[in-house]
Structures are given as C-alpha cells and as structure tokens.
Amino acid sequence: AQSVAQPEDQVNVAEGNPLTVKCTYSVSGNPYLFWYVQYPNRGLQFLLKYITGDNLVKGSYGFEAEFNKSQTSFHLKKPSALVSDSALYFCAVRDMINDYKLSFGAGTTVTVRA
Amino acid sequence: DAGVIQSPRHEVTEMGQEVTLRCKPISGHDYLFWYRQTMMRGLELLIYFNNNVPIDDSGMPEDRFSAKMPNASFSTLKIQPSEPRDSAVYFCASSPLSGGAFFGQGTRLTVV
Numbered sequence: 638a639q640s641v642a643q644p645e646d647q648v649n650v651a652e653g654n655p656l657t658v659k660c661t662y663s664v665s666g667n668p669y670l671f672w673y674v675q676y677p678n679r680g681l682q683f684l685l686k687y688i689t690g691d692n693l694v695k696g697s698y699g700f701e702a703e704f705n706k707s708q709t710s711f712h713l714k715k716p717s718a719l720v721s722d723s724a725l726y727f728c729a730v731r732d733m734i735n736d737y738k739l740s741f742g743a744g745t746t747v748t749v750r751a
Numbered sequence: 752d753a754g755v756i757q758s759p760r761h762e763v764t765e766m767g768q769e770v771t772l773r774c775k776p777i778s779g780h781d782y783l784f785w786y787r788q789t790m791m792r793g794l795e796l797l798i799y800f801n802n803n804v805p806i807d808d809s810g811m812p813e814d815r816f817s818a819k820m821p822n823a824s825f826s827t828l829k830i831q832p833s834e835p836r837d838s839a840v841y842f843c844a845s846s847p848l849s850g851g852a853f854f855g856q857g858t859r860l861t862v863v
Contacts, residue, residue: 669849671851673854679856680854680855683851688849688850729851733849736807738807739796739851742793743794744793
C-alpha cells in the first residue's frame with residue numbers, strides 16, 4: 638500500500654517570504670514523487686516531479702522540491718512567495734515497481750498575503 | 752494535443768437518474784485515472800486503467816458506480832442511480848508509463 642501525508646491543512650506566509658509545503662510518503666517500491674497545484678474551479682496542474690538523480694528538483698513558477706529518502710519526505714519550496722501562489726497544493730506518489738497507482742495527499746491551502 | 756478532455760463540464764441531475772461522465776485521454780498515454788474531489792474527502796482515486804484494462808477499482812464507492820474504457824481514446828464513468836451524496840467534482844487524468852498525470856478540467860456533478 639502507498640500513502641501520502643501533508644501534515645498542514647493551511648500555510649500562511651507574507652509575500653516575499655520563503656514558502657514551504659510539507660509532504661511525506663510511504664511506498665513499497667521505487668517512488669516517483671510529484672507536486673500539483675489547483676486554482677479555484679480548475680483542474681490540477683503539474684508543478685514538478687522527482688524520478689531519479691539530484692535530490693533537489695526545480696519546477697514551474699520558481700518552485701523546487703527536495704527529495705529526502707531517509708526521511709521519506711518531498712517538501713515543496715519557493716524562496717520568495719507571490720500573492721499569485723495562493724492556491725491548493727497536492728503532493729502525490731506513484732509506485733513504479735508494483736502497481737503504478739498514483740495517490741494524492743489531502744492537499745495544503747497556501748495563502749500569501751500582500 | 753488538446754490535453755485531457757472531459758464532458759460535460761457541469762451536470763445537474765435529479766436523484767435516481769443515470770449520469771454518464773466522459774473522458775478523452777491524451778493520445779499515447781497508457782494509464783487513465785478517475786478521481787473524485789469533495790471538501791470532506793479531498794481527492795479520491797476511484798479506478799484506473801492500463802491499456803484499457805481496469806487495474807484497481809477498490810476506490811469505487813458502491814455498485815452504483817461503474818467505469819469502462821472501450822478503447823484507448825475514450826472512457827466513461829457511470830452512476831446509476833445517482834444520489835445527492837454523489838455531488839462532487841470528478842476528474843479524469845492520463846499518464847504515460849513513467850511520469851505524472853495530466854488532468855482534465857473536471858466535471859462538476861450536482862445531484863438534487
């Protein structure tokens with residue numbers, strides 16, 4: 638079985654400050670890890686992915702994520718948040734050995750105040 | 752490619768009626784996923800297919816729900832009979848063998 642945990646329902650930061658959204662995962666096989674963003678009344682948009690290689694992955698809109706195998710974490714980061722980053726963020730894991738199922742966390746609502 | 756296409760975008764139906772949601776995945780993608788999103792339960796995986804074959808339908812809530820993928824370019828999710836608690840946004844997503852999924856815009860279902 639696989640699972641994704643996003644421990645924070647909400648993250649609030651001031652514009653210009655660093656933003657971190659936390660994610661931990663559990664999977665029996667080799668994990669592929671993803672971050673998605675959802676704006677109101679829209680579908681999920683892909684931000685970035687980790688498959689192999691460097692633990693620091695860079696994605697769209699200035700976001701990056703750090704894969705930590707020992708802590709089974711894949712936290713999303715942005716050095717300087719914008720008001721336009723306010724949205725719902727989902728972490729996802731895919732088991733690339735067993736069943737290729739794509740499972741999502743509960744989501745974290747990010748609010749960036751001006 | 753136009754991306755994953757879902758129809759209809761919005762559906763309002765009366766309790767007891769049959770509802771059919773449709774999805775056209777991205778050409779060449781091997782996997783197709785159906786998710787349901789609600790405030791209470793978040794994003795739930797209902798069922799997914801590999802090369803048109805259902806792999807795991809353990810997320811389908813009840814026998815009232817069924818999904819088919821008759822060919823590589825089309826899938827349906829059917830609810831019969833529908834109930835008010837089925838009201839949600841239903842997403843279809845497709846992916847290649849390795850990598851992330853691409854989502855459609857969703858179908859907002861309201862059962863009254």
